[in-house]
Amino acid sequence: MFKTKRSLLIMLVILAMVLSVVGCSNSNNAQSSSSGETTPGTSDNHIAGPAIDKDTVVIATADETPSLSAAGHNAVAGDYVNKLTYNGLFRLNKDINPVPDLVKEYTVEEDENGEKSIWVMTLHEGVKFHDGSTLTSDDIIASLADAKTHPEVLTYTTSVVKTEKVDDLTFKIYTDGASSSLLYDLSHHSNSIRPKALIDADNDFNANPIGTGPYKFVEWTRGEQIKFTAHEEYFDSDRAPKIKNIVWKIIPEGSSRTIALESGEVDYVIELDSTSLDSLKANPDISVLEVPSLSHNWLTVNNEKVPFDNLNVRKAVCSAINREDVITVALNGAGVATEGQTPEGMLGFSSEDFDNYDVEAAKGYMDAWGGDPSTIELDIICSNDTKRRAGEVIQANLKEIGINANLSTMDLATYLSVTAEGNFTGFIGGYTSSNMVSFLQGVFLSSNINASNKTRTANPELDALINKAAKTVDQEERRKVLEEASILLNKNAYQMPLYQNYMISAHSSGLDNTFISANGDFAVQEWSWK
Template sequence: MTNRKTRLLSLLLASVMTLALLSGCSKDTGSSSGNGGEGKDSLVVATMSETPSMGPYDHNAVAGDYMNQLVYSSLFETDADLNPVPELVDTYENTSDTEWLFHLKQGVKFHDGSDLTSEDVVASITYAKTCPEVNLYNGSILTVEAVDEYTVKMTTDGPSATLLYDLCHHGNSIVPKELLDNGNDFNENPIGSGPYKFVEWKRGDSIQFEAFEDFYEGAPSIKSMTWKIIPEGSSRTIALEAGEVDMIIEVEAMDAERIESNSDLTLLKHDSTAINWLMLNNEKPGLDNQNVRHAINSAINRDDLVTVAMNGMATPAYSSTPLGMLGSTDEGADTFDVKKAQEYMDASGMDPASVEMSIICSNDTKKRAAEVIQSNLSEIGINCEIESMDLATYLSTTAEGNFTASIGGYSSSDMVSYLVGVYHSKSIGASNKTRLNNPEIDALIDEAAATVDSAAREVVLKEVTVQLNELCPQVSLYQDLYLRAYNANLEGVDINAGGNIRFQDISWKA
């Protein structure tokens, strides 16, 4: 135990020393258009990861969702409490257990000047259903048809507790039917009805947008917006302090206190539903053994991991589902117990040295977490490597199953959508990275999705959580505290537990 503590202390000291060295030398981000709070109408945003696509249908990445929310609109969006509320919809009716009528807002225009009608909705949802990265968010929709120019009827495959939540997802964004029919590449030519129009994408550097003056809610105050891709956390902080950028989307946790003490900056904190895990490929030898997975789960000290990786700004997680969501429970979940981990390893019948693990990481925070895991697992004889990878490669590699372990996460506005995305077998090849294929789990998730009564649905969801805790397909690590930092002269900045920011509401103080 003494050796383990010594190694963890060394990791923490190394992280602090590295950050101190980085903060002593400024890195040129290539941006010179920060506002400094002078009442200008432009905004420069620093983000950690580059979107894998500007199109809404061919990815399920948070980095891409940020871009999609600027360019596209959906039928619904989530409010401050993560409830689905109408976006393009004016009013709606649930006319039977399986039929829904949506009456669209009139006068909504796309960026190409065309009017948004029910035909665009039908074409968009129909097309989205063919896209494997996002069709888990519209799989319950059997038919979608235009009743008239501004009325859409959807029929589901049974009672649906999640339809309105699903219609908030970027994978159900509405685009012009004419462009779909003509084979438009929305990655290269993203056209939607959102508050911002795409201008230019300099791969690896930045993405530029301009305000859509005909946006149906009114033209945004910020007329020009540039997103700078700055992978290194300390470099994002330095850029904000220097006025080279005006906002940071992913704040380096180690810099949070420093930002908070700067009167020229504002640090925004918000609890989240995002949970981060050590993903284990259940199809790989060794990791296909349930006792080995429990051994790994029990060997990891979440408190140390949160301290080293997140500077204490996260909540240790043990359950397979996020805290605070309907049906979540710690019942049956492993806790940190090295002795128990060794017992699980003995029960597995495997030599721990034979368990091959290479932990893929796509940013510095994940790498710090992986270093703690590497130290913890060595205590039970499992040796693992750490591999760094850019986000796009990481997403494709893990979706294809070409990995043993990886640190990742998932954010959702409701428990059913979370379970479908993370654990349902139909999401293998997309967001089910562990590749869990369990018919009983699938059946329970499907039952929950069809249970409209929330009290009854909670019972089913809790049962799913308990069974997942027993199966231990992956290792929950921590639940995020969302951190956003920005120039103190900005106003209208707010986020919800899903991490969404309505950039159309942001302006510079007069």
């Protein structure tokens, strides 16, 4: 299934990786053991050992969410838990298409000048928040307005130009002409709906995440776990929780997550470490889910810093990386090499003018630059084991063209903050989106510098193409615009794409109704014990 390439380089990298991970793991464990801080109202008590009843499921993840708030982050780790406590007006289904969630029905009109589209939406009646209050249009308007104040999620809030209340269950959303992205944006966790009264009272949604979601927050023991319990008044009876209690355990090391699953300490592992894939597939008590993903992963360099502001240097680095070796070492083969600056499988992808692995071409780009490669300072930040393994391969690759790269590791919250602020030369990261317009807006739109545009790209021609695509409803016309943007990105090599990984999860074979979509979504409330 997976294309792999093994070489002496891989063996050397694996040996170096094993030695470095041992040291890194000890450091991480020391840091984790000292981070037992809890949010107000939490305790130090936590569940240990295997689940003892079918009222509970224990989920293990590598990365701790940076926040329980809906709009205060743009991290996949946060999106996972946000889906437990919040609902949006829309949600993405298994095929990654937006479908109504809190919205019962909607229509689209044009204003009298034909300049704006008016989306008239009606809510389900009697929806209850976790605090017992009833959802109204006022909560919608307040939530969407509050989301606009958070720069981390600017990508997903700009399509809403204005909101207007019609009555308690009906409201209008205005967009700047036609919009191909609004319903996708309204499906994003940043636009999740919260009570207006709490927003007005400056409630700390990180400590008190009140939404309408299928689960209520119970407590958060920092560095260890988060507990949730079922929302018994959940509005959607067809998707109401089947399992009462959820324990979300943070286990940074991949091997430790696997051991916890095999021993019964946890029931479900998100983002399974691919080094455990073969052994778990052979275990009759474990079910493995693997789906080709839309997650685009890369080495990012800071385009504002010398010499990465130079096109030849960026192209040299992009050409020097052996992506097949990265996939073998970092993912145990569970991925496909990228062939473009945008995700393959999305509307408008193109591989034209992309810098594939070619060491001689990389050396030629370095010659065209004319500088001394040994003077380049590239510190590659990693936030987990997989990124660290990828970094080991990249480090070896870059030595072949004279660049000495250093690797450093930091926790996810710090990593997100540092990279958003531009305080880096390089890092290994990725971006998961449901459609190409959202991907381009998040990763490359200049207005998202200091937020999700971490390459710090500022290209007016690219901005114009992205904005045009966002307003182009006809799919074929939008494809042409997006393809033009993809080729422009390939020519400019703002970052060094590595792979699109497989979404891999594993769980106790006793769990039923599990699935994972190509963008990593899953629905805990649909799970049940056999």
